[in-house]
Amino acid sequence: MITFDNVHKSFGPKKVLQGVNLKIAKGTSMVIIGGSGTGKSVLLKSVLGLVTPEQGTILVDGKDATMGDHDAFLARFGMLFQGGALFDSMPVWQNVAFRLLRGSLKRPKQEAREIAVEKLRRVGLTPDVADLFPSELSGGMQKRVGLARAIAAEPEIIFFDEPTTGLDPIMSGVINDLIREIVTEMGATAMTITHDMTSVRAIADNVAMLHGGVIQWTGPVAQMDASGDPYLTQFISGSADGPIEAVR
Amino acid sequence: MNALLAPFALIGRQTLALLSMVGRFAIFFAQTLSHMLRPPFYGREFLTAIFNIGWLSLPVVGMTAIFTGGALALQIYDGSSRFSVESVVPQIVAIGMVRELGPVLVGLMVAARVTSSIAAEIATMKVTEQIDALTTLSTDPLKYLVVPRFIAAILVVPVLVGIGDIIGIYGGFAVATEQLGFNPATYIRNTVDFLQFNDILSSLVKGAAFGGIAALMGCYFGMHSGRGAQGVGQATKGSVQAAAVLILAANFLLTSLFFAT
Structure with missing residues (x-):
């Protein structure tokens, strides 16, 4: 379980997170929604130590995320970045097997490559992609490679940062389905950030809406449409009229 | 009143920003030193860096050194025609290249070629979230x-400096023997006799220091770059400026250390 308890984070005078409280149960898929610049990525990155909150605690299975062996802690996570964040100096298979080629999870090179090819196949890419460089791939293929990298070491917890941004609707659907399948199949805890309501419905068990630096609404995805929360209703409908200012 | 205080406020802000950067850099340097002593060590990245910094810099270092050595020989010949040119030209070319021009020019070339490349690469990695990844x-x-x-x-730039010194001296030798009619054997003897161990040592120590500065500036500015294309551009520009100035400052300090007594 991941628990956010009164988490605050500011950048200069801008208070992004102002007391976030949220619980993500083990083995469930939580999708965080909210407008641009509301701190969704900050929330996600603060779990991994990429951003340090000024106040509050983040617990993973009851243990403070900032304490203990950070490498061992990070080895439990996989993350798909918004732009893929593939290392363009190395071929696709080395990107996917990055964690398996060094550090505590190191495997022999041939075995790491086989795992990488298998993970690529799992996300719908053929083995011949393994020796290409990221710059030779389309946006959708890069996302798939990023997804393969995120699951390569079989993590317990997977984060997806805007997995369908910049993709056409068909490719978005493919990525959404892959995420849902993989999370279910691996039994992993997932936390996804997105603006895309189609993704929310495809991926989520539970949804949390971040607005004004706090969790405005949280609940099962099935209750989202009937929540009665004016912020959530406006966000789902995409209307300019409502409590969320259209110009921010 | 505010308008009167504005220039002082600007100076204050810039001073604080400079001090803040110096502090951040000191921490960055200390962290780098501390990580050098602790595993894991990334051998493949080290070998790639050796290739990129050393091997790929050889052409530019060689060209810079040979033309500088040749021009130096011509200048000294012109300026010392009243004296014993056969001994003065090789001696000053050798000492000029080994003590000063070799290390400084190689350092500046490395700053232009390697520092900018490191800063741009790491800054782009930061902008595209590869560092977070x-x-x-x-x-x-x-x-x-x-x-x-x-x-x-640190390891490869002294080698580049050594090669630059040799090529620079050869440039002077080629001009002196082919164009100015010097005796080759006398030229070589005058060069070898005049150079001392301390000259060569200072050259190599400067190379190591300049290499360290060049790499560290590229890495520091890359890791601390701002967002977007502008951030990458500013990181690259800032890294080369800082590396060039620090290399010249370090050259002065090291020259004082080796030769001021």
């Missing part, structure tokens, strides 16, 4: 990106 993959970016480049530059 490294962290999430349990890999310390400082250990993976900075330490191999820093060590490689």
Whole structure:
């Protein structure tokens, strides 16, 4: 379980997170929604130590995320970045097997490559992609490679940062389905950030809406449409009229 | 009143920004040194850095050195025609190249070629979240990106300086013997007799220091770059400026240390 308890984070005078409280149960898929610049990525990155909150605690299975062996802690996570964040100096298979080629999870090179090819196949890419460089791939293929990298070491917890941004609707659907399948199949805890309501419905068990630096609404995805929360209703409908200012 | 105070406020802000950068750099340097002593070590990245910084810099270093050596011989010949040119030209070319021009020119060339490249590469990695990705993959970016480049530059730039010194002296030799009619054997004897161990040592020590500065500036500005294309551009420009100024300042300090007594 991941628990956010009164988490605050500011950048200069801008208070992004102002007391976030949220619980993500083990083995469930939580999708965080909210407008641009509301701190969704900050929330996600603060779990991994990429951003340090000024106040509050983040617990993973009851243990403070900032304490203990950070490498061992990070080895439990996989993350798909918004732009893929593939290392363009190395071929696709080395990107996917990055964690398996060094550090505590190191495997022999041939075995790491086989795992990488298998993970690529799992996300719908053929083995011949393994020796290409990221710059030779389309946006959708890069996302798939990023997804393969995120699951390569079989993590317990997977984060997806805007997995369908910049993709056409068909490719978005493919990525959404892959995420849902993989999370279910691996039994992993997932936390996804997105603006895309189609993704929310495809991926989520539970949804949390971040607005004004706090969790405005949280609940099962099935209750989202009937929540009665004016912020959530406006966000789902995409209307300019409502409590969320259209110009921010 | 506010208008009167504005220039002082500007100076104050810039001073604070400078001090803040010096502090950040000191921490960055200390962290780099500390990571050098602790595993894991990334051998493949180290070898790649050796290749990029050393091997790929050889053409530019060679061209710079040979033309500088040749021009130096012509200048000294012109300026010392009243004296014993056969001994003065090789001696000053040798001492000029080995003590000053070799290390400084190689340092500046490395700053132009390597520092800019490192800064642009790491800044782009930062902008595209590759640095964050490294962290999430349990890999310390400082250990993976900075330490191999820093060590490689410290080891390989002295070699480049040595090669630059030799090529520069050869440039002077070629001009003196082919164009000015010097006796080759006398030229070589005068060069070898005049150079001392301390000259060569100072050259190599300067090379190591300049290499370290060049790599560290590229890494520091890359890791601290702003967002977007503008951030990458500013990081690249800032890294080369800082490396060039620090290399010249370090050259003065090292020259004082080796030869001022």
